[in-house]
Amino acid sequence: DTGVSQNPRHKITKRGQNVTFRCDPISEHNRLYWYRQTLGQGPEFLTYFQNEAQLEKSRLLSDRFSAERPKGSFSTLEIQRTEQGDSAMYLCASRTQQGGTNEKLFFGSGTQLSVL
């Protein structure tokens, strides 16, 4: 499978715990994005990387959220001290910068987080 891979697919945690999600983008893609989606809403932008550099982070993103892409390949998204409002689908997407086209963004199947 050469698509965007996200793990785990589901995560149930108790309020106050820390959680970490992993995303493996398509191998030749140098741009990686994290989005959050709640039921009945479209994906909401969280942050994105070009290679290992984090280029933009949403102002809506609490400082409990942190993302890394240490070697410009896979990425992790960590949420500290989880709250019930963090319950959502966390989507990762990637694209290549080649040609400067923005439209071909490939999404993974997401990690569904439930905070009890």
Added chain:
Amino acid sequence: QKEVEQDPGPLSVPEGAIVSLNCTYSNSAFQYFMWYRQYSRKGPELLMYTYSSGNKEDGRFTAQVDKSSKYISLFIRDSQPSDSATYLCAMSYSSASKIIFGSGTRLSIRP
């Protein structure tokens, strides 16, 4: 006010009907316009994209952009039950900027 507005539906039509899905937006700086389809418990997949105003056709799908009205549309001809999904409009300011999504319209095609 959200930057991108989309009627959440649900929209239910009989098989074979023409479906019209629409979005409005507030910021005239948007240049790239996209439509994504999302099945339950899956990530969105790109259906159509257009740059600036105009029409684009791909099989049974036609995307239209009217920048003067800040209005975009997706038409689906000869709709099939397999088209049942949530359709998300999306747009961005430039080829390098983040993509901003509408809230999605849930579509159901009745056999």
